[in-house]
Amino acid sequence: MIQSPAEIRRRQRIKRIISLISIITVLVIWYLATAQFELITPLKFPSPVSILETLGRVQSTIVEHSAVTLLRVLASFGIGPLFGMVVGLFMSRFQIVFAILAPIIEIIRPIPPIALIPFFILWFGIGNFGQILLAGLGTFMVLVVSTIEAVRNVPRIYVQAARSLGASDAYIYRTVIIPAIVPELIAAWRVALALAFALTIAAELMGAQSGLGFMIMVARRSLNTDVILLGIIIIGVEAKLMDTLLNTLTRRITTWTDRN
């Protein structure tokens, strides 16, 4: 059915209003169940009011911990995926590189990086380096595998067309393979971003002196559920903001796909 632009806009507005009502309902139920009727004890799940109070009370420490976590995520996310993508591209392009690296990567890849945390603490202590390296390693693996897979998925017909138009192998790699895998790579980058958050928080929970994970861990010891929940909410907000930012930045380089 063909809809006029005005009709489409109207429908989008209605959808947005429904979504807004949905989220407000959840907040209201939360408020009623905790602060109003006290169906849940505050110790197990604090009310939204006390969360806001806590935020006001510990503002400066929270900002600090949030910043530390975000910086760690950014550092690992800046190194791991980029490095993984380059390695993946070299492995796809040169069979010798593939033969050398594939077995090593296949051994490391199935191990959940979280299992390495005790070793990392032993080797690198509880400073930034170990935490960044952990998330960097995890995101590196995501991109290596996704890049190789994406290159394999490039339709053969594009390569054949390029070859019969007189393009050399190196030229085809640069002008066909790499642009063709961009959409898949962007998806992999987004997965890597979520993983970078997960691994950074995990590392902070298990051994750190700062960061949201550390803050949650300390609060747990003193049964300070307000701070725990607040920490969780901030992690969610940070992850969502980063994902939105990544999505906005990458949208420009894929104007050619149907995604937009």
Place this chain on the structure above:
Amino acid sequence: MSIQSKIHLQQVSKVFDGHRGSTVVALQDTNLEIAENEIVCIVGPSGCGKSTVLNLIAGFLLPTSGRVLVNDKPVAGPGADRAVVFQQDSVFPWLTVAQNLEYGPRARGIPLSERKARVDELLDLVGLTEYRTLFPRQLSGGMKKRVDLARAYANDPDILLMDEPFGALDVFTKERMQVELLNEWQNMQRTIVFVTHDIEEAIFIGDRVVVMTPRPARIASQIVVPFGRAIDSRVKTSQRFQELRQHIMDSLGQVESNGDPQ
């Protein structure tokens, strides 16, 4: 009998490895000569090896035995002298219309000014000048096929190899593209090998129709189209056209009902 043929298949066979050591004969002891500027259409049911013939000339495949000669030289791989147009959409979706047309000349290192002039000329030829900055996803199927054809022309190839190029288009677009192709041929004069399963299309476009059959995959008969190259799709309804169509249908049916001769 040869008077310097453009393309020459000599006793060509192509065998593919199947599952568990079995083999599939995709083409058997095939001989075919195609003259310069001739339009040869290859028809036949699926599995008759018509695409294999095209892929061998394109250099995507190498023969198991026999020789494939282009300009008296054996084909060693794909090259810019033999442009290929596929049935599937092979226009690069990440390039604009103009960038797609520019791809071949650019890959071969043609200078910018020359490239630009060539692209303008091609856009004009296929009537896409006003769409030059659009991406393929914004085009209709017929327009994409025009981009595909124009991109193939861009390198000024000696030979155009077309593998059911209009197979995925609707009937109206298909007919228009057939007429356009012949019009463009008038200006360029190239050797064209055109694979199709549409007998009417083969008679309309070809100077000669090569009929292939499966099991064994080889050429069953060759028919010279007697009424020249009429660039008017009304010829399709003429009696002679339909008689020829019936003749080819019969020759296909005959070989099929004969079954395996071995």
